[in-house]
Amino acid sequence: xxLTQIALxxxxxxxxxxxxxxxxAERYSWEREVLxxxxxxxxLQGELYEKARAASESATLDQNLRTVLDFSAAAKDLLxxxxxxxxxxxxxxxxxxxxxxxxxxxxxxxxxxACAAGETLSPVEYFLALTVLQPYAERISYASAASxxxxxxxxxxxxDGKPLVSVLRPEGDGAKRWLLCSFCLMEWEFxxxxxxxxGEQDNDKxxxxxxxxxxxxxxxxxCTTCRRYLKAIDxxxxxxxxxxxxxxxAGPLDMWGVGEGFQKLQPNLLxx
Ligand SMILES: [Zn+2]
Ligand SMILES: [Zn+2]
Numbered sequence: 359x360x361l362t363q364i365a366l367x368x369x370x371x372x373x374x375x376x377x378x379x380x381x382x383a384e385r386y387s388w389e390r391e392v393l394x395x396x397x398x399x400x401x402l403q404g405e406l407y408e409k410a411r412a413a414s415e416s417a418t419l420d421q422n423l424r425t426v427l428d429f430s431a432a433a434k435d436l437l438x439x440x441x442x443x444x445x446x447x448x449x450x451x452x453x454x455x456x457x458x459x460x461x462x463x464x465x466x467x468x469x470x471x472a473c474a475a476g477e478t479l480s481p482v483e484y485f486l487a488l489t490v491l492q493p494y495a496e497r498i499s500y501a502s503a504a505s506x507x508x509x510x511x512x513x514x515x516x517x518d519g520k521p522l523v524s525v526l527r528p529e530g531d532g533a534k535r536w537l538l539c540s541f542c543l544m545e546w547e548f549x550x551x552x553x554x555x556x557g558e559q560d561n562d563k564x565x566x567x568x569x570x571x572x573x574x575x576x577x578x579x580x581c582t583t584c585r586r587y588l589k590a591i592d593x594x595x596x597x598x599x600x601x602x603x604x605x606x607x608a609g610p611l612d613m614w615g616v617g618e619g620f621q622k623l624q625p626n627l628l629x630x
Contacts, residue, residue, distance in 0.1 A: 365507050365547050370496050372404025378600040382607040389607050391448070392628065396606055398446045399439070399489055399627075406435055407493035411501075419502035423517040423542060424474040427494045433466040435490045443486065454482040474541075481629045488541070488627060495542035508547035512554030514539035515546050520624040521554050523605040524579050524590040533594050538601050540624045545601075555623050556584035566590065567614075575599055576608045578615045587620040606630075 379397035383390050410428070419426070436458075443455040461469070473479060473487030495517060504516040513520060519541030526533040536545040537554060548554060551561050558564060558581050567578040575596035580587040589611055591601045605626060612622060612630050622630075 364503065364505050367500055367506060368545055370407060370500055370543070372400060372407055372493075375600050375603055376400045376404060378598070378603040379606075381598075382603065386607055389609055392609070393603075393607060395446045395448070396603070396628075398442050400603070402435075402438060402442050403489060403493045406432075406490065407497060410494050410497040414497070414501070417498045417501035419498060419504050419516070423495060423498055423502075423504075424476075426498065427470075427474060427491060429467050429470050429474075430463075432470050432490050432494055433463050436461075436466045436470070436486060439486050439490050443482075451482050451485070454480070455486065458483070458486070484629075485627055492541070492543055496544065499539075499542040499544040504544075506544055506546040508549060510549070510552065512537075512548075512552075512557070514542060514544060516544055517542045521548075521588060522624050522626060523601050524548075524554075524588045525601045526590065526592040526594060528594050533592070537588075538605075540626075543602065553581040553584060553586070554588070555586040556581060558583040567618075576604060576611060578611050578620070580615065580618075580620050585620050586623045587615045588623050 376397050379393050379400055383393035383397065386393070440455045440459055444452045447455065469479070469483055470487050470491060473484065474491060479487065499516040506515055509515060517539060519539040521537035522540035523538045525536045525538055525545060527536060535548050535550045537548045538545050551564060552559055553564060563582045565580055565582065567580060575592045577590050577592070578587050579590040589605055589608055591599050591604050593599050606628065609630055615622065
């Protein structure tokens with residue numbers, strides 16, 4: 359008898375992500391335009407997720423998630439994402455996106471496959487491809503029996519994606535750490551005193567910085583050995599936090615981290 363161990367998987371809730379982006383846009387004037395734009399992107403991603411969910415009640419995953427995505431369906435969605443960027447995105451990005459409209463299905467599919475394979479893309483190509491693929495990837499990683507328990511690896515156990523953000527969630531009397539995958543959006547368990555990049559385990563070398571800005575639940579979790587950092591979102595401080603959205607809203611912490619000589623382990627969708 360073989361049982362796959364699975365920690366609690368968080369149900370994908372796209373409407374909640376949209377609402378959080380809108381809420382934070384009201385709260386943080388410094389990221390208002392970016393968050394309003396992101397809320398429109400999340401809205402379309404939610405539609406794509408529902409479509410992917412309707413297409414497959416369950417998902418089996420006996421191959422690498424990055425090779426089994428429905429690239430031809432996603433290629434058609436790329437045009438819709440381009441339209442969102444043209445309409446709501448920053449001017450330079452909108453211009454670059456508009457140039458991709460005439461790409462054609464074969465080229466669009468090629469771009470999506472390149473993104474899934476982790477190839478280097480231009481910032482706007484990366485943004486478009488990743489935002490379109492995330493809902494498909496999340497559908498499979500959520501619906502499949504893929505394990506998300508702590509293996510001590512700093513890469514997503516389902517798709518080998520790098521972590522975007524560290525999340526503390528209440529557990530018993532304390533909190534447990536999870537890492538959010540930048541590609542398939544699944545959270546996996548990860549011990550607190552361990553650098554996901556270089557494996558450092560010395561607590562003194564893994565400082566948590568809380569710069570004095572209005573984001574009390576968010577800090578910079580750095581490693582002084584490899585000089586990498588991730589933002590950490592503490593949901594025991596703010597239970598309404600939605601990690602992938604709050605991460606984008608806390609842009610000033612990236613400026614602070616980079617100013618201190620740290621490099622972000624994985625830039626977000628917007629390249630920060
Ligand atoms: Zn993943
Ligand atoms: Zn490290």
